[in-house]
Amino acid sequence: MSDVTTPLLEIRDLSVNFAVYGGELRVLDGVNLRMFPGERIGLVGETGCGKTTTMKAVLRVLPMPPGRILRGEILFKGRDILKMRDSDLRLVRGQGISMIFQDPTAALNPVFTIGEQMQAVIQSNAQDNNLSLTRQRSWELALTALKDVALADPERLLKSYPIQLSGGMRQRVCIAMALSTNPEILIADEPGTSLDVTIQDQILRLLRDLVESRNMSVILITHTLGVVRELTNRVYVMYAGSIVETAKTKKIFSQPLHPYTQGLIATVPRLTGGGIASGIPGRIPDYRNPPTGCRFHPRCPHVMEICKREKPPLTEIDQDHSVACFLYSSNQKVEQ
Amino acid sequence: MQVSTSSSLHRSSLSLEQIKQLQRASRREEIGRNWYKFSRNPISVMGLLVVVTVILLAAFAPYVAPYPAHAGPFTDFANAKKPPSATYWLGTDQIGRDIFSRILFGMRSSLLMGVVVLSLVVPPGVLLGLLAGYYHNTWIDTLIMRVTDIFLAVPPLVLALAVASVLKPNLWNSMMAVSLMWWPWYTRLVYGLATALRNEYFVIAAEVTGASTAHILFREIFPNTISPILTKMSIDIAWVIIIGSMLSFVGLGVQPPEPSLGTMIADGAKYLPDQWWIAVFPALAIVVIVLGFNLLGDGIRDMFASEEA
Amino acid sequence: MSMLRFLIQRALYSVFVLLGLSIVIFVIARIMPGDPARMAVGARAPQWVVDRLREQMHLDQPIAIQYYYWLRDAVRGDFGLSLITQRPVTYDIKETLPASLELALYAALIAAVFGIGMGILSARYKDSWIDNLSRLFSYAGIVTPSYIFAILFILLFGFALKWFPIIGRVSENVPLPPKITGLVTVDALIQGQFSTFVDALWHIVLPSLSLAMGSIAQAARITRSSMADNLTKDYIANMRALGVSERAIMSRFLLKPSLIPTISILGLDIAAILSVAFIVESIFNWPGMARYGMNAMLYKDLNAISAVILVFGAAFAIMNILVDLIVAYLDPRIRLRAAKGE
Numbered sequence A: 001m002s003d004v005t006t007p008l009l010e011i012r013d014l015s016v017n018f019a020v021y022g023g024e025l026r027v028l029d030g031v032n033l034r035m036f037p038g039e040r041i042g043l044v045g046e047t048g049c050g051k052t053t054t055m056k057a058v059l060r061v062l063p064m065p066p067g068r069i070l071r072g073e074i075l076f077k078g079r080d081i082l083k084m085r086d087s088d089l090r091l092v093r094g095q096g097i098s099m100i101f102q103d104p105t106a107a108l109n110p111v112f113t114i115g116e117q118m119q120a121v122i123q124s125n126a127q128d129n130n131l132s133l134t135r136q137r138s139w140e141l142a143l144t145a146l147k148d149v150a151l152a153d154p155e156r157l158l159k160s161y162p163i164q165l166s167g168g169m170r171q172r173v174c175i176a177m178a179l180s181t182n183p184e185i186l187i188a189d190e191p192g193t194s195l196d197v198t199i200q201d202q203i204l205r206l207l208r209d210l211v212e213s214r215n216m217s218v219i220l221i222t223h224t225l226g227v228v229r230e231l232t233n234r235v236y237v238m239y240a241g242s243i244v245e246t247a248k249t250k251k252i253f254s255q256p257l258h259p260y261t262q263g264l265i266a267t268v269p270r271l272t273g274g275g276i277a278s279g280i281p282g283r284i285p286d287y288r289n290p291p292t293g294c295r296f297h298p299r300c301p302h303v304m305e306i307c308k309r310e311k312p313p314l315t316e317i318d319q320d321h322s323v324a325c326f327l328y329s330s331n332q333k334v335e336q
Numbered sequence B: 001m002q003v004s005t006s007s008s009l010h011r012s013s014l015s016l017e018q019i020k021q022l023q024r025a026s027r028r029e030e031i032g033r034n035w036y037k038f039s040r041n042p043i044s045v046m047g048l049l050v051v052v053t054v055i056l057l058a059a060f061a062p063y064v065a066p067y068p069a070h071a072g073p074f075t076d077f078a079n080a081k082k083p084p085s086a087t088y089w090l091g092t093d094q095i096g097r098d099i100f101s102r103i104l105f106g107m108r109s110s111l112l113m114g115v116v117v118l119s120l121v122v123p124p125g126v127l128l129g130l131l132a133g134y135y136h137n138t139w140i141d142t143l144i145m146r147v148t149d150i151f152l153a154v155p156p157l158v159l160a161l162a163v164a165s166v167l168k169p170n171l172w173n174s175m176m177a178v179s180l181m182w183w184p185w186y187t188r189l190v191y192g193l194a195t196a197l198r199n200e201y202f203v204i205a206a207e208v209t210g211a212s213t214a215h216i217l218f219r220e221i222f223p224n225t226i227s228p229i230l231t232k233m234s235i236d237i238a239w240v241i242i243i244g245s246m247l248s249f250v251g252l253g254v255q256p257p258e259p260s261l262g263t264m265i266a267d268g269a270k271y272l273p274d275q276w277w278i279a280v281f282p283a284l285a286i287v288v289i290v291l292g293f294n295l296l297g298d299g300i301r302d303m304f305a306s307e308e309a
Numbered sequence C: 001m002s003m004l005r006f007l008i009q010r011a012l013y014s015v016f017v018l019l020g021l022s023i024v025i026f027v028i029a030r031i032m033p034g035d036p037a038r039m040a041v042g043a044r045a046p047q048w049v050v051d052r053l054r055e056q057m058h059l060d061q062p063i064a065i066q067y068y069y070w071l072r073d074a075v076r077g078d079f080g081l082s083l084i085t086q087r088p089v090t091y092d093i094k095e096t097l098p099a100s101l102e103l104a105l106y107a108a109l110i111a112a113v114f115g116i117g118m119g120i121l122s123a124r125y126k127d128s129w130i131d132n133l134s135r136l137f138s139y140a141g142i143v144t145p146s147y148i149f150a151i152l153f154i155l156l157f158g159f160a161l162k163w164f165p166i167i168g169r170v171s172e173n174v175p176l177p178p179k180i181t182g183l184v185t186v187d188a189l190i191q192g193q194f195s196t197f198v199d200a201l202w203h204i205v206l207p208s209l210s211l212a213m214g215s216i217a218q219a220a221r222i223t224r225s226s227m228a229d230n231l232t233k234d235y236i237a238n239m240r241a242l243g244v245s246e247r248a249i250m251s252r253f254l255l256k257p258s259l260i261p262t263i264s265i266l267g268l269d270i271a272a273i274l275s276v277a278f279i280v281e282s283i284f285n286w287p288g289m290a291r292y293g294m295n296a297m298l299y300k301d302l303n304a305i306s307a308v309i310l311v312f313g314a315a316f317a318i319m320n321i322l323v324d325l326i327v328a329y330l331d332p333r334i335r336l337r338a339a340k341g342e
Helices: A051-058 A086-092 A114-128 A135-148 A154-158 A167-179 A197-214 A225-231 A249-254 A259-266 A305-309 B007-011 B016-039 B042-059 B099-134 B139-151 B156-166 B171-197 B201-208 B213-249 B261-269 B277-308 C002-031 C036-041 C047-056 C063-075 C089-124 C129-143 C146-160 C184-191 C194-231 C234-241 C246-283 C289-298 C302-330 C332-339
Strands: A009-020 A023-035 A040-044 A067-076 A097-100 A185-189 A217-222 A234-239 A242-248 A315-318 A321-323
Touching (some): A023 A051, A040 A225, A051 A067, A051 A097, A051 A185, A086 A114, A097 C234, A114 C234, A114 C246, A135 A154, A135 A167, A167 A197, A197 A225, A217 A225, A225 A249, A234 A249, A242 A259, A249 A259, B016 B042, B016 B277, B042 B277, B099 B139, B099 B213, B099 B261, B139 B171, B156 B171, B156 B213, B156 C002, B156 C246, B156 C302, B171 B213, B201 B213, B213 B261, B213 B277, B213 C246, B261 B277, B261 C146, B277 C129, B277 C146, C002 C063, C002 C302, C036 C047, C063 C302, C089 C129, C089 C184, C089 C194, C089 C302, C129 C194, C146 C194, C146 C246, C184 C194, C194 C246, C234 C246, C246 C289, C289 C302, C302 C332
Parallel strands (some): A023 A242, A040 A217, A097 A185
Antiparallel strands (some): A315 A321
């Protein structure tokens, strides 16, 4: 039952390289993603598969150089973010799309108080709408934002520096900052992963409540499938720089098609960084010389000759269920 | 990928001798890789070329210089203060000596200064740093580092000038003076490294297996401090040369008629602006030497830096 | 208040270091061959005069006792008579210190303003011709000793272009303003003698620029690299992602963290400026303490040498504390760590 309205966000064939000493890393290799209003997307895959890079590219905050966009489009409400002028881009950043960065400690400027940073965000976004806020007003808005993420004593927090806060508090501050702009799309990059499990749990619950009460569209980057099942209604599975499969969340769990997805589901409860404990042997490929054809082929249990030569396109093979794998190509019917 | 502190020791199936062989092999390979990296950077290679050229010119000064006799107590008032020409490439000084020849000989004392000072300074500086770092938070650390702080309390040039001033002014005493003030920088550098390294698994492992203190200091900790030390040395040699030239500039270093770049500049300064070449060419010579060592030093630093990244 | 404790700790440690330095200086002064008493009265004085002076100077006592007397007098501000000027060393220092301070002050100002400014421009227009030019300049500044800059400046701006005077603090026909701070430019301003101010300012340009060149280069280099480094940090990406304007990011959220390393290095560099002043002051005939110290060294005027070095040590210590304070002010991480007592 797919929406027929225009997508809120659409990524088409996004390819990104990173220059490194003595070569180029081909980090993103034709990423495709489509998001409709109100959707809650889970973007899953192993660490290093390009999830964060994709989302940073959406907001045009990839460091360039060394990053370089080879081709592709990122359409926000039909307009290409990559081609926007700075003034239009500012309207997208913050109030259009905002992002919770993966590591809250790195995402907060160590030499400014929380208040200074939040006020800058709030005031800049007000300015983009030709509103001017008094210092007092932006302070109050920052206070409200902190209260919304259930932080105690927000007055004192605003006057504190990041180093004075615990990891969990920093994570909440980052969420408050990202939400203070009232974004249409919230990108959350592995929220809480740097924290211990109980706090991570609190953070995720908080995030779910906030998202539900505000009816926001969300892209949740994670490698924890349990979180995906709980918080999202659609899943994009990413492997080595491309989307390999997408479907409704329930469908992905009940009927995974791509061998990589099947491997992922088999390794539940939890994936760790680096490699995968069981399920899929091998590790993420070297981006300097990625495998030809399907990048997953060296690890794939069902590898065929064609997989080594050609890259399988992402094709819809069932209603609302697309996969990039030759096992399901053309007129072959889905087997279970 | 990572090796945990103690468990890997028990698990290791290699003998100590085998591990050492592997270490040696990997170190050889590392040198090759570093050289490759270094040679890929044209600026570092240029630095190396400048330095090698300067060293060769200085070493063979008696054969290269057009007028080797001019490096000593030579006078030729008929040809004094001649501007640069085909006979005197860089002109002549106030008493008619060929400036080019004197620069070549002057470079000798500059280079000698750099080499001698560093070889006097680095061993004790490094040793003290190793000791203080390894015996972190003991009286040894306190004693060494407090004394180091005292020597670092005044810029090295000031104390070097003071020491040089009470000694008889000559090249060797100015080397002494600079050396006396330079070791603390190495102590401080190595101290910082050693305090961190003493908690590394390989040091703890050596301690557990009962290795001697000397073994731990020199075979375990020291090899891991070599690249920062080399980097610092390659940049310091330029500094020592500058300070040496300053000492001779003010008359506390090499004494006339021995040529030294500093004294040549000081003498030439009196004949500005009309006989500008007397001061300017020795000054340029210093800039070229220092530039060469700096480029080389940057190359060495980058070579080691990208290895860690 | 914990900052205050930090400050007191630093100050106490500096006193300790200066004490240590005084021992070093004392030892240096005593390794000189020859009899200080004989040196003081001259070669032709009769032996009994020398002997009496030896007694007065406690030279007949063990070296530790000698040090005690020397230190006791030094703490009271008595460094004895200067051999060259035949005046109390303390008096000479009081006379010459302001000129050195003024020079160092202007050099520091030039270094900070131009160095940081160049670094920011370089980072902002990375890899443009501005950046390349400023990097080239930085390299030249780092590899050229300041006394060579002094000579080149004299040649170029003094003799060839005749833009700036090359000797002294003011022109010969200009009377020095009455002494208030001892800094001629400041005193002239206080007195409202505007033409004297301009004249003094004109005189200070070349010496202070010669001193500052190395630091300008250093500051530009560090500012550039730390800005480039911080530009890739997540906290900058975060601000951008949340729609903060590029201007606010550049002028505020990027600048402040990037200046911290520059300022700590610049602080140390200014100490180095002081030391190079020994030579630059002599070249420009600048009547400062460094030139006084330089002359003292050339004539083996031990009392003056000791005093000058101790004053330098003190200035260096104060400078270090000041830099620590500025950095602590800019960097809450350091401030808060200091507050916790580490």
